[in-house]
């Protein structure tokens with residue numbers, strides 16, 4: 001079987017061709033993979049110099065002054081590398097890297113070149129605002145086509161603006177999830193093609209981790225542990241970041257994210273969606289009376305840190321209908337009275353939407369202090385963190401709890417390539433990356449895409465109250481994978497079989513088991529997306 005390799009579950013594994021594979025072969029492949037575990041599989045140990053088939057394009061620490069913020073980790077109790085990878089990892093910590101980041105998880109095609117000293121050499125974003133306006137939301141097939149049209153140019157522009165060629169890169173980082181798989185595929189294919197052609201290592205990045213970690217590029221002294229509220233179009237996450245790759249999920253949304261509620265409110269109010277719905281609602285809300293409509297604050301009775309915006313969306317829709325607002329009439333041509341009514345709804349919606357964030361965030365801070373009393377920072381990131389009202393309300397919460405709010409500038413809050421490149425740099429320095437893919441990877445190679453990929457494990461205290469967190473087809477969390485790999489590398493050499501135990505514990509989470517239970521399993525073209533990791 002023709003193999004290429006991919007970062008999967010913290011381990012290196014083959015990318016399976018989409019067709020012509022029988023389940024028995026598939027299992028045999030997996031069995032041999034597990035037996036080869038000690039030498040080949042972990043992202044944390046794949047830096048055996050003798051096996052490096054590619055040149056690490058890094059600059060010697062002596063050629064440039066060492067960037068002041070490069071943190072030599074002191075608190076890596078949880079990270080133990082094998083002695084060889086430890087050496088390589090230590091040297092990577094000190095080298096200067098230049099990384100291309102590619103982001104296509106949703107509706108923006110973005111690329112950027114960032115250096116490990118925090119210098120942003122270029123940042124290019126091609127947004128699908130016109131599509132958003134036309135469809136009132138993200139239509140996956142349209143978004144995929146828009147990415148396909150834009151990706152080559154966006155990446156080339158990023159390299160040109162950085163005044164470099166592919167040969168100057170140390171690695172390529174790309175979002176592999178969560179997001180729309182059709183869209184993720186465009187970015188991952190481009191990254192693999194580029195990395196294969198120019199023999200570059202590749203780092204698969206978690207989109208939400210990138211939203212959080214970009215704060216460490218903005219504020220160089222931001223150390224773990226810290227808390228983060230990540231608010232975007234598809235996600236509402238409260239996390240405790242204990243270390244790189246170690247996150248506890250304190251809260252998430254049980255239905256819609258706040259950005260989705262902003263976007264729908266904008267659409268129903270007939271606002272200009274050119275810059276997406278959020279900014280339009282924020283702008284109109286400034287003219288309105290935020291106390292004019294008493295929307296109910298969601299999930300008041302739930303003593304957890306989860307969010308829900310579906311009910312608030314319905315309340316807004318009903319208010320709009322009751323005021324007989326016609327979305328077909330753009331707000332710019334509405335009467336004074338009509339405009340006032342729309343502004344009142346926008347302001348009242350925003351007050352309650354943000355109050356919900358504040359309440360859950362307060363509780364999450366209390367929980368986080370119980371786990372890590374030393375936290376000093378609250379990171380606020382994701383597209384909705386561009387909102388000035390959100391920033392100022394969350395700043396008050398942070399101050400009340402003696403935390404410093406760290407909020408990246410708007411261009412780094414909305415989806416961008418910088419955050420992907422930076423997160424790639426952070427993991428690359430820890431030795432977590434894949435070797436270059438084959439130069440001529442088949443066009444139908446099955447890619448490791450993770451549309452539903454939690455960042456961390458749920459905090460036990462928060463688990464019971466969530467009403468309907470969907471778990472179907474959820475990939476094991478980034479944290480569980482990395483921790484399992486670390487655990488694997490803690491085992492003494494005689495205990496290599498122990499890695500198999502870790503592997504089986506990873507396997508317990510696996511879709512393979514889930515799909516096997518469901519009587520699905522063969523990687524056909526129809527179900528191939530379900531079988532990309534083992």
Ligand code: KG4
Pocket residue numbers: 106231232233234235258259260262263276277278279282382383384385386387388413414415
């Ligand atoms: O992080 P992001 O760029 O993409 C996703 O990962 O979803 O977030 C996009 C979301 C959209 O829902 C957009 O309306 C919202 O961020 N957003 C805002 C503002 N700017 C962007 N929401 C409220 N106020 C804003 N100023």
Ligand code: ZN
Pocket residue numbers: 207211232233382383414415
């Ligand atoms: Zn995002």
